[in-house]
Amino acid sequence: MAKGNSEHTHPIGESTKRVDAPDKVTGAALYADDIQFGNALLHARVKRSPHPHALIKRINIEKARALPGVKAVVTGEDFPGHIGLYLQDRYIFCRDRVRYVGDPVAGVAATRVEIAEAALDLIEVEYEVLPPVLDPEFGASPTAPIIHPELGQYVVANFIMPVAGTNISNHFKIRKGNMTEAWGQCAAIIERKYRIPHIQHVPLEPHVAIAKVDASGEVTLWDSSQSPFAQRDLIAQTLGINQSSMRVVAPVVGGGFGGKAGVSMESLAVAIATKVRGHPVKLLLTREEEFYTAFVRQGLISYFKIGCDASGKILAMENTFYWDGGAYTEYGVNITRAAGYSCTGPYEVPNVKTDSYCVYTNHPVGGPMRGFGMPEMHAGLEQCIDDLAYQIRMDPVELRRRNCLTEHSILATGGKMHPTGLAECLEKAAQAIGWGKVAPPSSPNKRRGKGLALMWKAPAMPPNAGSSAWIELSEDGMITLGIGCQDIGQGAFTVAAQMAAAAFGVPFESVRLATPVDTRYSPYEWQTVASRITWSTGNAIINAANDARTQVLELVANAWEENIDDLDIIDGSVVSFKTEKEISLKKLVVYGLPKPDGSGWLGGPIIGRGSFMPTYVTGLDPETGQGEQAVVHFTTGAQAIELEVDLDSGKIEILKGVAAFDVGKAINPEMVKAQMEGGLVQGISSALFEQLQLKGGVVQNASFVDYRIATTADAPLKMQSIIVEVPQADGPWGARGIGEHSMVPTVPAIANAIYDAIGIRFDGPPFTAEKVYLAMLDAGIVKE
Amino acid sequence: MNYHKISLTVNGSQEDVIVPSNMTLMRMLRETLALTGTKNGCSAGECGACTVLMNGEPINSCMVLAVECDGATLLTVEGLAQDGHLAPIQAALIEAGGVQCGFCTPGVLISAVALLRRNPDPDEAEIREALVGNLCRCTGYERIIESVKVAAKKQAALAFTTA
Ligand code: FES
Ligand code: FES
Numbered sequence: 001m002a003k004g005n006s007e008h009t010h011p012i013g014e015s016t017k018r019v020d021a022p023d024k025v026t027g028a029a030l031y032a033d034d035i036q037f038g039n040a041l042l043h044a045r046v047k048r049s050p051h052p053h054a055l056i057k058r059i060n061i062e063k064a065r066a067l068p069g070v071k072a073v074v075t076g077e078d079f080p081g082h083i084g085l086y087l088q089d090r091y092i093f094c095r096d097r098v099r100y101v102g103d104p105v106a107g108v109a110a111t112r113v114e115i116a117e118a119a120l121d122l123i124e125v126e127y128e129v130l131p132p133v134l135d136p137e138f139g140a141s142p143t144a145p146i147i148h149p150e151l152g153q154y155v156v157a158n159f160i161m162p163v164a165g166t167n168i169s170n171h172f173k174i175r176k177g178n179m180t181e182a183w184g185q186c187a188a189i190i191e192r193k194y195r196i197p198h199i200q201h202v203p204l205e206p207h208v209a210i211a212k213v214d215a216s217g218e219v220t221l222w223d224s225s226q227s228p229f230a231q232r233d234l235i236a237q238t239l240g241i242n243q244s245s246m247r248v249v250a251p252v253v254g255g256g257f258g259g260k261a262g263v264s265m266e267s268l269a270v271a272i273a274t275k276v277r278g279h280p281v282k283l284l285l286t287r288e289e290e291f292y293t294a295f296v297r298q299g300l301i302s303y304f305k306i307g308c309d310a311s312g313k314i315l316a317m318e319n320t321f322y323w324d325g326g327a328y329t330e331y332g333v334n335i336t337r338a339a340g341y342s343c344t345g346p347y348e349v350p351n352v353k354t355d356s357y358c359v360y361t362n363h364p365v366g367g368p369m370r371g372f373g374m375p376e377m378h379a380g381l382e383q384c385i386d387d388l389a390y391q392i393r394m395d396p397v398e399l400r401r402r403n404c405l406t407e408h409s410i411l412a413t414g415g416k417m418h419p420t421g422l423a424e425c426l427e428k429a430a431q432a433i434g435w436g437k438v439a440p441p442s443s444p445n446k447r448r449g450k451g452l453a454l455m456w457k458a459p460a461m462p463p464n465a466g467s468s469a470w471i472e473l474s475e476d477g478m479i480t481l482g483i484g485c486q487d488i489g490q491g492a493f494t495v496a497a498q499m500a501a502a503a504f505g506v507p508f509e510s511v512r513l514a515t516p517v518d519t520r521y522s523p524y525e526w527q528t529v530a531s532r533i534t535w536s537t538g539n540a541i542i543n544a545a546n547d548a549r550t551q552v553l554e555l556v557a558n559a560w561e562e563n564i565d566d567l568d569i570i571d572g573s574v575v576s577f578k579t580e581k582e583i584s585l586k587k588l589v590v591y592g593l594p595k596p597d598g599s600g601w602l603g604g605p606i607i608g609r610g611s612f613m614p615t616y617v618t619g620l621d622p623e624t625g626q627g628e629q630a631v632v633h634f635t636t637g638a639q640a641i642e643l644e645v646d647l648d649s650g651k652i653e654i655l656k657g658v659a660a661f662d663v664g665k666a667i668n669p670e671m672v673k674a675q676m677e678g679g680l681v682q683g684i685s686s687a688l689f690e691q692l693q694l695k696g697g698v699v700q701n702a703s704f705v706d707y708r709i710a711t712t713a714d715a716p717l718k719m720q721s722i723i724v725e726v727p728q729a730d731g732p733w734g735a736r737g738i739g740e741h742s743m744v745p746t747v748p749a750i751a752n753a754i755y756d757a758i759g760i761r762f763d764g765p766p767f768t769a770e771k772v773y774l775a776m777l778d779a780g781i782v783k784e
Numbered sequence: 785m786n787y788h789k790i791s792l793t794v795n796g797s798q799e800d801v802i803v804p805s806n807m808t809l810m811r812m813l814r815e816t817l818a819l820t821g822t823k824n825g826c827s828a829g830e831c832g833a834c835t836v837l838m839n840g841e842p843i844n845s846c847m848v849l850a851v852e853c854d855g856a857t858l859l860t861v862e863g864l865a866q867d868g869h870l871a872p873i874q875a876a877l878i879e880a881g882g883v884q885c886g887f888c889t890p891g892v893l894i895s896a897v898a899l900l901r902r903n904p905d906p907d908e909a910e911i912r913e914a915l916v917g918n919l920c921r922c923t924g925y926e927r928i929i930e931s932v933k934v935a936a937k938k939q940a941a942l943a944f945t946t947a
Pocket of ligand 2: 204255
């Protein structure tokens with residue numbers, strides 16, 4: 001780990017300002033759509049399936065090809081390879097069959113967007129419509145039509161378990177303890193079913209990709225991306241290009257939340273560009289396309305059965321999850337795995353039986369979204385915990401106190417929990433919301449309630465997800481930090497600069513980042529997902545800094561004829577504790593130092609390198625889900641909500657939201673809090689408004705008017721963010737991730753507060769004014 | 785397609801441009817004048833990312849045709865900083881942490897400028913109201929609202945020192 005430098009050069013725990021903010025407030029920041037490509041630029045549009053499930057009988061592109069201004073028309077015939085992150089189940093353009101409304105069937109490149117659009121209308125596609133699967137529980141049943149008959153032949157990662165001949169693309173199981181015995185010992189058992197709708201990420205910047213293939217076949221892709229390296233690998237594999245011949249440049253990203261991870265629309269742009277060499281080809285999704293063709297958050301039908309003894313000790317849990325994975329589950333299979341190994345929530349449960357099924361449906365493609373299965377799974381679970389408490393007449397906070405994970409707790413997968421501040425998060429959130437104190441509503445036609453929920457989440461990633469970094473020094477003593485992670489708004493670049501400064505021994509202002517990320521020049525990073533960047537890239541940065549430090553200190557030690565252990569780099573200078581000599585890093589890191597006897601020179605340009613991969617993660621038994629260390633670590637936390645329900649309208653107003661998370665160590669406390677606030681409001685938005693309305697597989701609300709997200713009018717009047725710091729043994733300065741976690745417990749915290757206010761439970765979000773009002777009518781709380 | 789020659793003032797400088805009839809102001813700014821600070825979030829008047837000031841009023845530039853801007857005065861995010869000095873609202877947004885991905889930021893800045901010109905000392909409810917058309921998916925809004933308060937104070941301080 002990092003060497004202890006003086007406070008002055010150690011900007012860890014300081015809320016330094018964002019390095020990218022000045023460019024962003026002046027309009028200078030370049031997002032992918034802002035890059036100018038001149039007259040050679042062609043515009044791409046995509047012909048999409050109008051059917052949720054159909055066989056393609058015939059495609060005729062001749063008329064489209066003949067339209068003046070059209071430079072290329074491509075179809076699935078041109079690109080035979082499969083693509084996919086964990087399960088290769090997707091063609092770039094559909095070949096024999098379409099599986100959702102919006103599935104790409106053909107692509108056009110033309111000199112103007114209008115011409116490309118006109119060309120789409122000239123493409124004739126003949127379909128044989130097939131019965132669709134529009135419900136995951138039905139989809140998992142033996143009577144459902146099969147959406148991917150070739151499932152058994154797909155290439156798949158070794159920890160994903162597809163069931164050939166069915167629509168189940170992953171079946172994750174936990175079998176632990178003795179269920180029959182456990183149920184017999186329970187004083188209270190509750191059983192519930194919940195439904196979580198599909199929602200969209202809605203980054204403010206729509207997806208955009210510009211691809212160019214040069215005369216020798218070298219490919220460049222500029223796109224709004226969380227995953228430049230994964231895109232390089234997957235697209236290159238599928239199109240038969242060498243990875244090193246494919247370059248991905250990822251400029252400033254206008255929000256991602258998982259939606260710009262992996263490969264989705266980027267491969268379309270590259271595929272089309274292969275047919276018009278020399279021309280950059282731009283594909284920009286319209287906001288409407290964004291709603292139904294970008295990754296959606298998978299829907300979920302969940303069943304919970306949970307039992308505890310009279311003292312509130314949870315004894316058993318049986319969960320069944322049917323994930324609505326959509327038409328392709330190449331990325332989504334891992335969400336269902338993550339929900340499987342996290343199925344108990346942050347509680348110690350000795351007896352567990354869980355089946356988590358990823359199910360193909362003819363819905364939009366499910367993919368990663370902030371929380372990666374955790375918000376969906378916790379939504380039901382954390383309401384069950386409240387109900388269980390009510391059933392044994394115990395305060396829900398007390399029940400959580402008695403069961404929540406502490407260090408050494410045994411997890412559902414058999415491993416042991418690391419040190420965690422979960423209990424402290426619970427106490428602090430409860431205290432901040434004034435748990436147990438009843439405040440009167442602000443008017444007689446309102447009811448007030450409080451709710452709380454806990455959460456945990458691990459970075460869900462393959463066991464060999466690596467990070468790397470380099471550090472180069474220049475004549476003026478500045479250091480340039482190369483990283484391959486992306487700043488999608490969370491502040492990764494700023495935190496990376498803080499960590500490099502601290503680890504190397506220079507002021508924060510002396511660090512420059514080698515951005516934008518460019519796979520040709522930036523060091524490798526698996527993907528900017530899973531809230532793993534501060535932790536994983538941070539470790540790589542420390543390693544790179546230590547490598548560069550060692551080179552500098554060895555050089556100076558030789559030149560001064562001193563022992564390296566007596567030297568340190570502090571505030572941009574090498575100092576000797578023994579002789580009290582001091583020399584600035586300026587010049588010496590490039591030009592070296594004269595030999596002590598003056599006979600020549602020592603040193604030369606210095607570059608430090610570092611990488612990191614968690615090689616200690618182990619596999620799980622496919623039948624029981626048991627294993628030593630399933631994941632690297634868990635971030636834990638709590639949220640509490642105080643709200644009012646308007647009896648006249650059913651409208652819910654969030655008065656106060658409290659978030660408390662154990663981040664291990666807050667490298668930049670204000671940015672940690674900013675993540676907590678942003679996630680809380682995104683969670684509130686998903687609780688109160690958001691749902692992709694699907695009718696027969698067709699999205700009904702593909703606009704900001706019909707798909708509403710939280711505005712300034714909906715954000716809570718008061719927010720409080722609480723940082724808890726129980727260090728992570730393998731984290732940089734003890735840090736863990738926080739980006740996604742802050743929206744995980746929001747829905748159940750709100751649901752529990754609604755129950756506290758009006759005594760009604762819903763089978764799932766969104767808790768819209770209409771739904772709440774009708775439920776209150778049904779319950780006789782209000783009269784028509 | 786018909787083309788039109790229009791003259792307008794953008795961020796203080798006089799521009800003559802030729803635009804097709806169906807070109808929106810947003811596209812003209814981004815494509816013809818290469819002022820890409822104004823963002824395209826929806827092209828439908830629903831997200832506020834493309835907000836600019838036209839003759840002093842905030843408008844969604846994706847909903848206005850370029851030809852309608854003949855003779856108009858426009859202010860975009862690129863025109864906020866003066867002589868390399870950030871406007872108070874820009875500095876406040878950095879200070880209060882109201883920038884994350886930054887895609888909503890240009891529109892937020894312009895809406896905030898319009899508000900502060902109208903009302904130099906807005907209360908929280910007025911700020912929320914003025915920014916209700918500027919969607920932000922990252923920040924949770926709290927720090928944006930805080931930024932406007934900070935800017936109002938800074939502006940007041942500026943007015944005081946120059947008075
Ligand atoms: S782009 Fe104009 S309002 Fe969204
Ligand atoms: S900062 Fe990302 S949308 Fe506002």
